[in-house]
Amino acid sequence: MVSLAVTPKFSVSEFLAVINQSLEMAFGSVQIEGEVSSFKVNHQKYVFFDLKDNEGTVNCFMTVWQLRMPIHDGMRVVARAVPKVTDWGRFSLTVQSVQPVGEGNLRKSFELLRKKLSDEGLFDDSRKRLLPSRPQHVAVISSTNSAGYADFMKIANERWGGVRFSVVNVMVQGETAADQIIRAIEKIESLAELPEVIVLIRGGGSADDLSVFNDELLVRKLASSRVPVVTGIGHEIDTTLCDLVADVRASTPSNAAQLLLPDxxxxxxxxxxxxxxxxxxxxxxxxxxxxxxxxxxxxxxxxxxxxxxxxxxxxxxxxxxxxxYDPELALSRGYAMIRGNCAVGEVIEIQTNKALMKARIEEYAERSND
CATH class of the missing domain: 1.20.5 (Single alpha-helices involved in coiled-coils or other helix-helix interfaces)
Known part of the structure; x- marks a missing residue:
């Protein structure tokens, strides 16, 4: 007995839905590396470009807010995307994120975004805030397993005591790192007791490793932070956009502790x-x-x-x-002192320098002052 295979029948929309479902089940999201061409932005909302290599080209679509680092034609990038067939029957990649590849491309992207944000005034000295002289509450955003974090805490504890540290552990490199750091800042800003300063720490690394600190949304989040920010990212020769927007930029994590806390x-x-x-x-x-x-x-x-x-x-x-007025002096001069009632018939006592006598008064008359 011969079995005849049944050919499935779809409407156009049903067929597109089945194809996209199959692609999603087969691949999910994929990472594709290639060179950017035909880059354009429509209505300041939608981004279109092609990814190509020597043998093929694929169309790409994403929204402007997903483009966290600038790209342009000729730049080599890695795009994380979901493959799909559009309603117009055209195969395309719906891009979720895109990252320049290689030091040269990273530098070009860095300079483009630096100029854009600088023109907006995000790096102006006038918006920089002063740090407290002796902070009592410090928030630290870093990977707690990193050498940079260990260096910061060692120097901080040696320099000053009695400081309360609120530590948020995050990834400091990789595709999800920027979003983790943004959420960490939001978490710190929601604390009932705000810290006096936020320290963002990352040890040394390659340009690719440090590229997370050139993420536009992260840079803007630091610029709008309610709390002054100190960055200690990479080595002294490394400069990121997070460094430029921070209130104070330290050359290393150890230097961040030195700038923040008195010795x-x-x-x-x-x-x-x-x-x-x-x-x-x-x-x-x-x-x-x-x-x-x-x-x-x-x-x-x-x-x-x-x-x-x-x-x-x-x-x-x-x-x-x-x-x-000494009476003895008067007696020595020949005078006498009389005591008693001076009246006729009265007996009186007479004292001289050498004798005491008594006599009766036979006659008495008042002496005239004339």
């Missing part, structure tokens, strides 16, 4: 120096006061001596005056 040993030396200076000034002030006191005391003593002499002279004058 307690330097502080101790400074305090000791200030105390020595204060002690010296105090000694000098005391010496000056003593000199003034001694001068004033000498002047005062002279005044006191003069006053005492004056008082002594006055006392002596008073003593002389008083001595003149």
């Amino acid at each position: 307690k040993q330097d502080m101790i030396r400074s305090i000791k120096h200030q105390l020595r200076g204060a002690a010296l000034q105090t000694v000098r002030a005391i010496d000056t006061e003593l000199e003034l006191v001694q001068t004033a005391r000498s002047s005062a003593l002279d005044g006191w001596r003069q006053r005492v002499d004056e008082l002594l002279g006055d006392v002596q004058s008073r003593i002389k005056l008083i001595s003149e």
